[in-house]
Amino acid sequence: MARDSRGMTMANSDSSTDLRRSDGSPVRVLVVDDEPTLAELLSMALRYEGWEVRSAGDGQTAVRTAREFRPDAVVLDMMLPDIDGLEVLRRLRGESPEVPVLFLTAKDSVEDRITGLTAGGDDYVTKPFSLEEVVARLRGLMRRMGRSHLRAESQLIVGDLTLDEDSHEVRRGGDLVTLTATEFELLRYLMRNPRRVLSKSQILDRVWNYDFGGQANVVELYISYLRKKIDAGRTPMIHTMRGAGYVLKPAD
Incomplete structure (x- = not known):
């Protein structure tokens, strides 16, 4: 299993099912991170799953993109250059209360984890992480949320x-x-x-x-x-x- 220059594992997906929307269109995922290389790596891994992906490098852009894109899940960095991930989450949930959110953070303390989850985040991954793990966590989140417009094939x-x-x-x-x-x-x-x-x-x-x-x-x-x-x-x-x-x- 290889690692990229940022220390994240590049792994094949071994997931057994292909999540899609009920109309057959790809699942939509919004990636929010102010590190362009990391955002691109995540986007590539998610597109490999056949999902439609958009990215944003700051909180304000993320909120606008989510309003237009209507994602089925969001990968959200806690630390952003304008508003933090917790504020982005609050605004996202104001318009899409059920959208699952996976937090990313470089911090690995119990306090930070609890803060993200109690604010309404659905799961939490610390950097560095494997891309395969992010994909697996997103699949699990979308299944657990039981979103009515998604189906698995x-x-x-x-x-x-x-x-x-x-x-x-x-x-x-x-x-x-x-x-x-x-x-x-x-x-x-x-x-x-x-x-x-x-x-x-x-x-x-x-x-x-x-x-x-x-x-x-x-x-x-x-x-x-x-x-x-x-x-x-x-x-x-x-x-x-x-x-x-x-x-x-x-x-x-």
């Missing part, structure tokens, strides 16, 4: 290709496809981003957790493995976009 479906995150079964046109653990993670990432061109560096970051550095050839190798198993004898679904990366889309 275990299957990803693109055209005639299905991937079950509970059983780890993959089928193309009803035929079972056997994949290694890494091939499964790569396909899951592609299927969570259908019709979206993913660069080699994005794939390395999400599937190999930076462990392979700039060795983009490992991506080419595993894409070729997947093609032999997913596309062999069928209309191709995995396409190379020269100079840009790879994209998975339903067969015509």
Whole structure:
């Protein structure tokens, strides 16, 4: 398991279900942190889950963004440059009383934890933390809150290709496809981003957790493995976009 320069663990998500809104649209998460690098890392990890993410670097922007975006959950730093996280929480709850809020803080004292939770925060994570833990905490919060417009699914479906995150079964046109653990993670990432061109560096970051550095050839190798198993004898679904990366889309 690799760590980024800030000491946070970059880990694959092993969650078994895909939370979505009842209309099938992605879950919405608002990330509020005044450290741009941290906010971007969090946003990347949450987008990997297939969620729609927006970020804000200060409290006032967070409140305005939440009013427009209507998030299903909020990741909120306690220390912000204008108003603190507790005040942001108070304003958020004034308009969306049930939205779950996960506090982030560099402080690790019982007093700070109690302050955040008694003010209405739903959970608390101290820095440095693993990105996987944040994702897991958010999933748990949204399930516990029982938000009526959310539903959980275990299957990803693109055209005639299905991937079950509970059983780890993959089928193309009803035929079972056997994949290694890494091939499964790569396909899951592609299927969570259908019709979206993913660069080699994005794939390395999400599937190999930076462990392979700039060795983009490992991506080419595993894409070729997947093609032999997913596309062999069928209309191709995995396409190379020269100079840009790879994209998975339903067969015509």
